[in-house]
Amino acid sequence: MTIRxxxxxxxxxxCDEDALRAAxxxxxxxVFVWHRDDDLGGADAVLLPGGFSYGDYLRSGAIARxxxxxxxxxxxxxxxxxxxGICNGFQILCEAGLLPGALARNSGxxxxxxxxxxxxxxxxTPFTSAFAPGATMxxxxxxxxxxxxxxxxxxxxxxTDRQVVLRYAEGANPNGSANDIAGICNAAGTxxxxxPHPERVADPLVGSAVGAGFFDSLLAWAAPAPR
Amino acid sequence: MTFRVxxxxxxRTGLLDPQGQAVQHALHELGFAAAAEVxxxxxxxxxxAAASAAEATDLARRMCDKLLANPVTEDxxxxxxx
Numbered sequence: 208m209t210i211r212x213x214x215x216x217x218x219x220x221x222c223d224e225d226a227l228r229a230a231x232x233x234x235x236x237x238v239f240v241w242h243r244d245d246d247l248g249g250a251d252a253v254l255l256p257g258g259f260s261y262g263d264y265l266r267s268g269a270i271a272r273x274x275x276x277x278x279x280x281x282x283x284x285x286x287x288x289x290x291x292g293i294c295n296g297f298q299i300l301c302e303a304g305l306l307p308g309a310l311a312r313n314s315g316x317x318x319x320x321x322x323x324x325x326x327x328x329x330x331x332t333p334f335t336s337a338f339a340p341g342a343t344m345x346x347x348x349x350x351x352x353x354x355x356x357x358x359x360x361x362x363x364x365x366x367t368d369r370q371v372v373l374r375y376a377e378g379a380n381p382n383g384s385a386n387d388i389a390g391i392c393n394a395a396g397t398x399x400x401x402x403p404h405p406e407r408v409a410d411p412l413v414g415s416a417v418g419a420g421f422f423d424s425l426l427a428w429a430a431p432a433p434r
Numbered sequence: 435m436t437f438r439v440x441x442x443x444x445x446r447t448g449l450l451d452p453q454g455q456a457v458q459h460a461l462h463e464l465g466f467a468a469a470a471e472v473x474x475x476x477x478x479x480x481x482x483a484a485a486s487a488a489e490a491t492d493l494a495r496r497m498c499d500k501l502l503a504n505p506v507t508e509d510x511x512x513x514x515x516x
Contacts, residue, residue, distance in 0.1 A: 265501070265502070266504055269501065269504070270501075273501070301506075302504070308506060309504050309506035309507045311445075311449070311450070311507050312452055312453065313452065314450055314452050315452070316452045316453070316456055354450075356449065356506060356507055357506065358506070383450065383452075
């Protein structure tokens with residue numbers, strides 16, 4: 208039994224091939240869907256890949272969130288379907304209101320592209336169940352607007368409700384993110400947004416496969432519970 | 435009637451604006467020591483057909499709430515001229 212994964216392509220997506228490949232390597236039946244499509248083709252899970260959708264015009268993700276496919280993603284998410292937004296995908300999820308807060312310009316002003324140590328804070332999501340609680344790993348980040356920002360009460364709620372999924376290791380926050388947040392999820396834990404790029408380190412061929420766990424998790428999540 | 439609408443979007447008060455800080459630093463380097471609280475946002479201009487200035491303002495506000503500004507990180511100001 209496998210799982211059908213839709214990888215959404217926006218004009219300007221550039222991590223779509225990597226995301227598709229990472230999902231396929233984990234054993235998923237992964238397919239691309241175009242931003243102008245209006246349905247997900249029966250997908251069980253959705254990946255919003257990284258890149259610069261619509262040239263990052265206005266704000267990162269601001270225009271992509273109104274593309275036709277996002278209505279289908281919204282319905283899928285509201286029905287409890289799994290959604291993972293990576294980098295630009297995380298920005299789109301925030302703009303769409305599927306996740307709280309926003310990603311602001313990095314505090315250091317520069318575009319940051321480097322490996323960063325992170326810690327898995329929550330393992331009961333469709334994308335992190337393959338990890339041990341508190342597991343640490345090094346994942347690449349590549350973004351100019353990755354500083355997670357939210358009103359103080361929202362930040363408090365995220366911590367209280369355990370909605371922080373991924374956190375930069377102490378002293379390794381690359382962008383000034385509030386509470387060292389690298390990734391969060393919605394209240395149900397089914398919609399996840401992360402700034403680091405696990406799909407870029409999901410194959411030993413590229414020197415590291417630590418990110419494969421995000422995609423292996425999805426397969427385990429979809430498998431029927433043992434009787 | 436047609437109106438000229440100017441929308442000014444700025445980083446939320448109190449929110450770190452690294453662009454503004456960097457430019458302020460550069461201004462100080464250039465000898466403009468008096469420059470303070472530099473904030474950088476964006477200006478959006480558009481022409482808008484509406485029955486009245488009030489309607490134009492209302493339309494522009496809805497555009498800001500829906501797309502032009504992010505309520506988490508940005509404030510906006512609207513100016514309408516006929």
